Amino acid sequence: MGKSLRRNAILAVLLGTALLAGACSNGKVTSGDNAPQGAASGNGTEQAAPPQEERGSISASIYDRGRVPAEEGSYADNRWTRWMNEQSGVDVKWTPIPRAQEFDKYNMLIASGQAPDLITSYDRNMLSRFVSQGVAQPVDEYIEKYSTSYKKYLEEHPELKPYLTFDGKMYAVASMRNTRAQTMIWIRQDWLDKLNLKMPATVDELLDVARAFRDRDPDGNGEKDTIPIAMTLAYDRIVDDWFQARSAEWMIEDGKATQSFFTERYKDSLAFQKLAYDEGLVDKEYVTDRKTWARQKQLWLTGKSGILFGFANTTNEGPNAEFFKSQPNAVVKPVPPIATKYGTNGYQKEAPNFLLTLFNKDMKDPKAAMKFIDWMLDSGWKPLTYGEEGIHYELKNGIPVTKNPEKFAKEVSYAIEYRLVHQEQLSAESLAAQAGDDPNQQKAMQLFGEALAIVAQTAYRQDFPYPPSVPEYTDIASQFKAKWEEIATRTTIGGKSYTPDRAVADIRKEWDALGGKNIEAKVQQWYEQNKESFK
Amino acid sequence: MKVSLKRDVWLYLFLLPGLSFFLLFKYAPLYGEILAFKDFRIVDGIWNSPWAGFKHFDRLFHDEEFWTILRNTLLLNLYNIVFVFPAPIVLALLLNELRLAWYKRLVQNLLYLPNFISWVVLGGIVVTVLSPSTGVVNHILARVFGIDPVYFMVSTFWWPIVFTLSSIWQTAGWGTILYSAAMAGIDPGLYEAARIDGAGKARQIWHITLPGIRGTIAILLILQMGRMMDVGFEQVYNMQNAAVYSVSDVISTYVYRIGLQGAQYSFATAVGLFQGVIGLILVLTVNQIIKKMGEDGLW
Structure with missing residues (x-):
């Protein structure tokens, strides 16, 4: 009797820890998944001010590199996500994707039917698998119907086309890289x-x-x-x-x-x-x-x-x-x-295209998605790259010069990730100008510029x-x-x-x-x- | 039956949350196991994907790599049973003989500490300690014994040894606490009687302490056997490097590579199912053996 009691006690302890461990890991997963959704629905459609014109609403992925400082909020909700919602006229719900585990995370989201409308990645291989499995839909028709800026941009950059094409149809949206140097x-x-x-x-x-x-x-x-x-x-x-x-x-x-x-x-x-x-x-x-x-x-x-x-x-x-x-x-x-x-x-030399974005086949509002992409390509990408004029940068000879590198690093540097498309082009001059007053930073940017020239020279x-x-x-x-x-x-x-x-x-x-x-x-x-x- | 149900209705109600936890999180996901018999397409979902019969198992048993991985898994677990499993028993026996209560508590806590540190950190510590240029182990080897530095972590001979030792380091404290608890429950009268009969420390340990914790050992052994096909992913992943894949790749890293990185869900599920079935068979067998030996077993 004594023996079996003791045995049961030990069993109970073991079970208890197993349960705890199970509960913890489950808790972690769900809170991680729900937090962004909860946060996003907080400023979602229901609460938004009565719109003058019809506001669209989409969801999109965002690479999580752990660079959003705690006081700025999270990848799903921070000054820039709020700013984008305000400026673009489209409510975007962001789903953070851990940069190092995008493959696992996307697979999980897609398998459970929770994948965002816009699926963005650098990994063409992975996206091509998604396309062949029927996760995405062709975009030509939407570009034709709803887009103005991006449509024009594509005509100006025909070299992008092979990279956007999967199985003979255009499935992805992308813009040119700011540099192809690696x-x-x-x-x-x-x-x-x-x-x-x-x-x-x-x-x-x-x-x-x-x-x-x-x-x-x-x-x-x-x-x-x-x-x-x-x-x-x-x-x-x-x-x-x-x-x-x-x-x-x-x-x-x-x-x-x-x-x-x-x-x-x-x-x-x-x-x-x-x-x-x-x-x-x-x-x-x-x-x-x-x-x-x-x-x-x-x-x-x-x-x-x-x-x-x-x-x-x-x-x-x-x-x-x-x-x-x-x-x-x-x-x-x-x-x-x-x-x-x-x-x-x-x-x-990297492929000429920047991030590739697929349209989820279950997307509800492709018009809003195109509207968001057009807005991003026209004007949205600039503040996401340089911050706010007067606060984070000043224009010198038309080139934005960073004012306070530390403030910039904290408040702006993470925002660059949100640019699905952009029109930034790096050059030795633009890099030197951006460096600001810190002599060490100037040296570093000067070298970046020299490296760009070297990369461009040889095929x-x-x-x-x-x-x-x-x-x-x-x-x-x-x-x-x-x-x-x-x-x-x-x-x-x-x-x-x-x-x-x-x-x-x-x-x-x-x-x-x-x-x-x-x-x-x-x-x-x-x-x-x-x-x-x-x- | 009816009477007891009526009498203990509240107790049964209290049982519900626990039961539903198991049904929801442990049994319901078993539905996913049918993936092993299907060709999973992500957009079709589990049920609508086409059936594939035993195709994935066929591939599994004809995959040369799988046998290497199975061998690694079984070998690492064998070392685990032979070296890691007895470690906490020995430690608990030693601790049990300590008379200084504060010292005993201190040692116990120190032993238990690594259990709370994740393998990401422990893996980093192991690499640093064993570094040929800056690690303390090689420093001692060179200074005291005049041996040339050894790059332990990239050697296919040393890696399993390091792996096993690090397992002892991480898990021994936890087991020690379980065994100490079991030892605390042994009737002190038995020791007194033994001392009167003139038994020394060794005799007391052999005839009283060890038999006293036999049941605990048996249960932990059965549970350990259930994990025979399973080497923790985290530990391997954080300790392995490109030079030792051939001895360090185990089922969990293989499933990770194929299932998550290679997106071959059906095949990975087949591997997991195979692993689970073997684990179940092992538990049942060992449980039977232990019952034959006169212990209670798990059930």
């Missing part, structure tokens, strides 16, 4: 000068510079503690791009659709990564740093590294204002495209403008990714026994096991059908 290598010019080196132009020269940084104490602290290259997400991409073999991208080789891994050039990319690792030109522990990149950021910010494989945009990372604050004597330059034995490939090889919409391929892409990532990583850090040849053979084996042969044929077919629209 990746960039940054180098400490002050270190080059100190060691009497010149700007590297080829892979071998870059290796020599890195070795000199490693061995010749460029920071002058008397210790051999420099790790020449600091990484970001962009590291393997940049190296792959030198050799025109971006991992997992499709290439046309001798007229045949091929995964980049199966070109000879990919082996050279792997060989470089391996060499850089073996010689200690990169951080030996980068593999466990790939979730947060904390070590890499520290290397760069504290002046322990002199070459950064990063991004052209210096607003948040790379040689940004924070970097120049901590390294006041640093002189940084963008590295022009690096030559290999295969020639010189430029830095990555970037991209045989497929976007990933092929072949379900057989998209189904296995993430499984395949886990395989090649592991093989590439093991090869890079694995010492002598892991050669690039062996790596490619291993990747080939995994690819075949996933039905690669069949997929290649399907992609080839898709390419033949669509290549006309690429040029």
